[in-house]
Amino acid sequence: MISEMRGAVPGYSALLARTHLREAWKDIRNMRGWSFQLGNGGFGTPPVTNQGTVTVTFGSPTVLGDAVASAQWALTSQPGSLITQQQFRLQLGTIYNIIAADFTNPAAAVLTLDRPWYDTTAGSNLGYMIYQCYYPVPVQDFIAWESVVDVNNAIDLVTGTAKKNRDWADQFDPQRQIFSNPGSIIPYGTDQRAGSSTAGWMVYELYPQPQAQYAYQTWYSRLGADLVNPSDTVPFPITEHLVKCLARVKAYEWAEANKDAANPRGAGADFRFLMGAAAKEAAAQIKELRSLDRDRVDMWYTSMSRIKGYGYVTSYSPATGMVTSSNW
Numbered sequence: 001m002i003s004e005m006r007g008a009v010p011g012y013s014a015l016l017a018r019t020h021l022r023e024a025w026k027d028i029r030n031m032r033g034w035s036f037q038l039g040n041g042g043f044g045t046p047p048v049t050n051q052g053t054v055t056v057t058f059g060s061p062t063v064l065g066d067a068v069a070s071a072q073w074a075l076t077s078q079p080g081s082l083i084t085q086q087q088f089r090l091q092l093g094t095i096y097n098i099i100a101a102d103f104t105n106p107a108a109a110v111l112t113l114d115r116p117w118y119d120t121t122a123g124s125n126l127g128y129m130i131y132q133c134y135y136p137v138p139v140q141d142f143i144a145w146e147s148v149v150d151v152n153n154a155i156d157l158v159t160g161t162a163k164k165n166r167d168w169a170d171q172f173d174p175q176r177q178i179f180s181n182p183g184s185i186i187p188y189g190t191d192q193r194a195g196s197s198t199a200g201w202m203v204y205e206l207y208p209q210p211q212a213q214y215a216y217q218t219w220y221s222r223l224g225a226d227l228v229n230p231s232d233t234v235p236f237p238i239t240e241h242l243v244k245c246l247a248r249v250k251a252y253e254w255a256e257a258n259k260d261a262a263n264p265r266g267a268g269a270d271f272r273f274l275m276g277a278a279a280k281e282a283a284a285q286i287k288e289l290r291s292l293d294r295d296r297v298d299m300w301y302t303s304m305s306r307i308k309g310y311g312y313v314t315s316y317s318p319a320t321g322m323v324t325s326s327n328w
Contacts, residue, residue: 001240002230008248009134016254017247024246028053028238029224031286034237035296038146040219041138045182046081048131048211049073055124056090056117063088063111069128070109071288073101076130083111089142091187092175093119095133099193111158114193133176136198141223148185151276157206157216158184158234159239169207181214182206198221237293267301 005017024060029037053071065073076083088096088111100112145159165186171180188205191198224235234243256271 009251014326020247020250024243025227027246035293037221037224039222044080045210045214046132047213048129049076050129053125054128056122058122061113061116061318067107070107073109074103080255081132086130088130090121091127131211133205133206134188137202139222140201142202143221146219150214151217153181176209178208179211180208182210191266203237242285245278249279277322
């Protein structure tokens with residue numbers, strides 16, 4: 001595509017062509033609603049860990065576990081939920097993120113929190129809880145949840161706005177002391193934990209907060225990957241032709257802005273006309289590709305309802321020897 005773009009405008013560099021192609025591809029992705037931007041996956045919640053006791057000190061980000069707690073912490077990590085992805089709190093305390101765990105001394109393990117301990121309670125021989133209530137999104141270019149379903153308990157989680165759902169949760173449970181099957185997934189912020197593999201990614205809170213194992217199947221929308229290497233290709237239904245059309249609009253705009261003022265009037269191409277022609281061609285392409293992509297997108301967004309229930313049901317009664325029909 002870069003070679004073809006260089007032939008569109010005199011003196012057009014390969015570096016600028018690459019930039020315009022990447023920008024055009026981003027413009028297409030920002031239109032949203034393409035089938036390649038839909039993905040699915042899943043995640044699970046770990047059971048609560050609360051065996052043993054801990055020692056915490058005001059102003060210190062470290063938590064010292066006794067022998068019982070240390071032995072349990074060594075077993076807490078599981079696939080998809082490491083101990084460094086989980087949260088720590090005392091029974092009525094603030095929620096802290098665990099960012100490191102040191103098991104050098106098996107009888108006195110040490111956890112490092114994401115900030116110094118400034119809670120209302122500190123000291124030794126304290127009860128605690130380790131569980132996970134904050135979950136990073138599945139991909140870095142995440143846009144929004146389409147559906148989050150607890151399949152085993154048939155719960156479709158509410159995935160509304162941060163302001164509405166957080167205000168609702170804060171009103172009924174500001175201390176986050178209600179632990180049950182989560183019914184909503186609330187935008188929480190971005191992952192700012194030091195050394196996190198998902199730093200900068202969006203993080204969501206499950207509410208009510210889970211202290212048991214639940215499995216979720218998820219559907220979500222994402223922006224899509226950038227074009228980085230010359231061998232990269234665009235996904236269905238997007239065509240290289242559309243990307244080049246939009247990139248030519250940018251190329252012609254650049255050429256119009258950089259025309260030599262000393263050229264005689266009317267000399268050379270009219271890049272303003274070419275910009276309009278390329279934009280019109282791109283709009284026609286988008287309309288055609290949207291139609292081509294409709295079936296794949298409708299599988300996610302189309303709602304179907306039964307107007308008359310399940311239709312007529314026929315049954316035989318051995319007591320009366322009669323066949324009856326009913327409309328549910």
